[in-house]
Amino acid sequence: MVNRTAVAALATCAALLAVTGCSSSFGSDKKTAQDSSGKQHLSVLIASSGDAEAKAIKEAAAAWAKQSGNTVTVDVAKDINQQLAQSFTGHKPPDAFYVDSSQFANYAKGGSLYPYGDRINDANDFSAQLRASFTYDGKLVCLPKDTSTLALAINTDLWKKAGLTAKDYPTTWAQLKQVAAKLTSGGVTGLVTNGEYARVGVFMKEAGGWITNADQTKMTADSKQNTEALEYAQSLLKSGSMKYASQVDTNWGGEALGKGKAAMTIEGNWLTGGMEADYPNVKYTAVPLPAGPAGKGTLAFSQCWGVAQDSAHRAAAVDLVKYLTSSAQQLKNAAAFGVMPSRTSAQAEYAKQNPSAKAWADASAYAQGPVTVAGFDKVLTQFNTDLAGLATADPKKILADLQRNGEQALTKGD
Numbered sequence: 001m002v003n004r005t006a007v008a009a010l011a012t013c014a015a016l017l018a019v020t021g022c023s024s025s026f027g028s029d030k031k032t033a034q035d036s037s038g039k040q041h042l043s044v045l046i047a048s049s050g051d052a053e054a055k056a057i058k059e060a061a062a063a064w065a066k067q068s069g070n071t072v073t074v075d076v077a078k079d080i081n082q083q084l085a086q087s088f089t090g091h092k093p094p095d096a097f098y099v100d101s102s103q104f105a106n107y108a109k110g111g112s113l114y115p116y117g118d119r120i121n122d123a124n125d126f127s128a129q130l131r132a133s134f135t136y137d138g139k140l141v142c143l144p145k146d147t148s149t150l151a152l153a154i155n156t157d158l159w160k161k162a163g164l165t166a167k168d169y170p171t172t173w174a175q176l177k178q179v180a181a182k183l184t185s186g187g188v189t190g191l192v193t194n195g196e197y198a199r200v201g202v203f204m205k206e207a208g209g210w211i212t213n214a215d216q217t218k219m220t221a222d223s224k225q226n227t228e229a230l231e232y233a234q235s236l237l238k239s240g241s242m243k244y245a246s247q248v249d250t251n252w253g254g255e256a257l258g259k260g261k262a263a264m265t266i267e268g269n270w271l272t273g274g275m276e277a278d279y280p281n282v283k284y285t286a287v288p289l290p291a292g293p294a295g296k297g298t299l300a301f302s303q304c305w306g307v308a309q310d311s312a313h314r315a316a317a318v319d320l321v322k323y324l325t326s327s328a329q330q331l332k333n334a335a336a337f338g339v340m341p342s343r344t345s346a347q348a349e350y351a352k353q354n355p356s357a358k359a360w361a362d363a364s365a366y367a368q369g370p371v372t373v374a375g376f377d378k379v380l381t382q383f384n385t386d387l388a389g390l391a392t393a394d395p396k397k398i399l400a401d402l403q404r405n406g407e408q409a410l411t412k413g414d
Contacts, residue, residue, distance in 0.1 A: 192262030206292025230395035273338035300367035
């Protein structure tokens with residue numbers, strides 16, 4: 001699924017970035033003539049989590065086309081980062097497309113994105129945290145298409161088998177460690193999640209730390225709070241009550257939960273679609289992540305609807321994006337493929353319609369957004385590599401390396 005990892009394989013774009021800035025207009029003042037005709041044809045590129053998402057977006061685009069008099073072709077990318085980078089370099093980008101938060105700043109810095117935020121009258125209906133993820137040089141560049149957070153998903157049959165009840169749902173780190181140990185038996189591991197910052201990073205947030213300061217101008221990785229977080233995660237790994245998904249021969253936490261190899265996992269609300277499709281008979285529940293020394297914490301993920309600076313149909317593309325991000329359409333998408341609305345006005349209705357997703361919905365109020373600094377994707381890729389060996393590594397060294405690499409990226413990103 002698109003959101004199973006927050007950092008995709010970015011080598012192609014990183015290589016192109018070094019040469020072109022991933023920009024269709026890099027080093028040029030060339031302006032694309034705009035099509036003002038009544039009927040225009042737009043191309044849209046998406047990265048689909050499955051057939052349900054592709055079908056929903058295509059149906060929505062067709063509905064907008066019928067209403068507007070335009071036509072739209074929606075293509076599903078095999079590798080959207082690679083395809084976008086190549087299209088920007090070749091000056092033939094799609095008119096509208098998904099932009100992952102990990103690549104947003106690279107594209108914005110390179111001049112590939114048309115900043116249309118000032119054309120959205122109700123932009124404040126999107127949370128400040130989400131808007132910040134897609135703001136560059138003080139401008140809201142593109143609208144978040146949806147949002148996701150992390151919660152603790154529990155296999156209820158394995159929970160009961162261990163003699164636990166709803167009263168035992170962990171609300172603190174100490175309780176999480178206790179139940180994870182009790183649930184670890186035979187072929188079952190108490191807690192299984194992916195070994196990456198997009199999962200392990202929740203402990204950093206709960207300890208009161210994070211990778212950068214709020215406005216992403218200063219690295220804060222090498223801190224006692226983050227050290228405490230990684231040392232806690234390391235203690236779980238060393239005890240055997242927590243394992244990474246790859247250690248139990250699975251690709252992600254949902255697979256481990258569905259196959260009964262994990263009693264608990266840390267996953268996002270896309271889990272609902274994955275479980276329904278692959279493990280419909282497995283019973284599970286989602287509860288808030290246990291609070292750490294600094295309180296509750298979770299991570300937020302999103303993509304935005306980018307509009308190409310080189311598009312000859314920018315006005316029509318923005319109108320299409322407005323339609324695709326309307327409350328009504330976001331609720332349809334939620335029902336179709338499990339995402340949460342990025343509009344605050346639609347989240348209350350989403351919570352009513354999806355009571356089992358309450359833990360994910362409520363977490364939006366205190367979620368930490370991703371780092372969106374140009375070139376930072378390479379820093380996070382290295383951080384993920386280091387976290388993979390956390391069980392036997394020195395947490396302080398991991399964070400010192402992250403601090404150093406991040407400071408270099410921030411300097412280059414200015």
